[in-house]
Amino acid sequence: MGANGRRFLAWCAGLACAGASVVVGCRAADTDGITPVPQMLAFLPWLLVPTGLGVLCALLARWWPGLLWGAVLLGLLAWFLEPYGTAGAPGGPAVASVRVLAANVEFGNGTPALIAAVRRERPDVVFVSECDPACEARLGANAGYPHREAVPGTGSTGSLILSGFPLRGTRGVPGTMGMPGAVADVRGHAVRLQLAHPMPPVPGQVGVWREELAALRDFAARGGRAPTILAGDFNASQDHASFRRVLDAGLRDAARLTDDDRTPTWPSRTAPALGVQIDHVLVSREFSARRTRFLDLAGTDHRAVLADLTLHGPG
Structure with missing residues (x-):
């Protein structure tokens, strides 16, 4: 040469x-x-x-x-490329099993596929991002959950939590898109639930994305020793410092706990060959995770995250 x-x-x-x-x-x-x-x-x-x-x-x-x-x-x-965050197990006895599903239905387009997945998998709690009024109505009529907490909105701004456990609504975390919150009575144990859907880091909105992830971090940090589930479309991966700070506030990623932390969830049309994991189920240290699965839903560009969790009592 x-x-x-x-x-x-x-x-x-x-x-x-x-x-x-x-x-x-x-x-x-x-x-x-x-x-x-x-x-x-x-x-x-x-x-x-x-x-x-x-x-x-x-x-x-x-x-x-x-x-x-x-x-x-x-x-x-x-x-x-190594997983971020510790993966130790809680020391207390198991007191309840909780199956959690987090799904972004892309402006409501993935609602029919989500209803089918809910009927098949029977999660105890469902976190739904980008759920417009039609999506909320269809889930209410067909999903079969007696309890719900929602932030109504059109397009990407509506979000919904469905639960088989009794819920008490909370203020939720404010954001550009709806992020409802609640406290669930899980067999006599109060569990904080919070849906996550911060603004994506598109050019011109990176500052808003950081601020809304920081608000989710503050929510996690306020939990103390209260069992917490923070789930949804974070628009962030473990390689983002802003997301790692949410974890550092006392949460662990269920996918990390089951060695699935690099399984892509977006964009679903190219995952798993090409994609990134930006949809997460984060839990406080009172939870362990037995299994994490990723479900393909027609009509949306996100894969849903299904996590089988165990709530532990004091050690």
């Missing part, structure tokens, strides 16, 4: 590593940065592809500093 060919390959390697370095640097610095970094952080594992190509180009170009650069980036990416 001539000098011009090696120079071109070195240029390609530098370009690939420079782009990945910005995103990986923000991940290492525990910040989400500015557009386009938050959007790229969601797909952090896929940076292995351009970084690997950059390493290959550096090797062919015999550009040894670039090869070292790319190798360091690959090592950091491999490190960050």
Whole structure:
């Protein structure tokens, strides 16, 4: 290979590593940065592809500093692919089983598929994002749940919690899109329920996204020792610092507890081949998780998350 060919390959390697370095640097610095970094952080594992190509180009170009650069980036990416958060089990006795389903029905379009999934899986609590008035009415008539708490709205702003357990409504977490909250009486144990649906980190709305995730973090931090389930479409993955701060407030991801923390939920049309997990069921340390499944629902771009949980009493 001539000098011009090696120079071109070195240029390609530098370009690939420079782009990945910005995103990986923000991940290492525990910040989400500015557009386009938050959007790229969601797909952090896929940076292995351009970084690997950059390493290959550096090797062919015999550009040894670039090869070292790319190798360091690959090592950091491999490190960050590891699950985030502790996965220890509660020490107290099991007092109740709770099956939770979290689904974004995309402007209500996935409502028929959700009704079928609810009838088949029989979750105890259902968190529904983007549930418009027609969605709410259809679920009320066909899902068979005696208790509900909703923030009515059109398009993406409506949300709903359905429960087989008695509910007492709470103020919920304020946000651009509806995020209702409630306290459920789970066989004599008060469990805080909160639906999560912060603004997505689209350009121009990253600040709002951060603020609404911070509000969810504050909700989690106020829980003390009260059992808590925080579930829904977080528009964030474990590679976002703003989401990790929600976990650091005392919650664990059910998918993490069952070793499914990298299973994609969005966009459903390309998952699991290409996607990211932005739909989550988060629980306080009074819960353990036995199983997490991801359900394909026709009519929506999100996969639903179905988590089988166990509530534990004091140890």
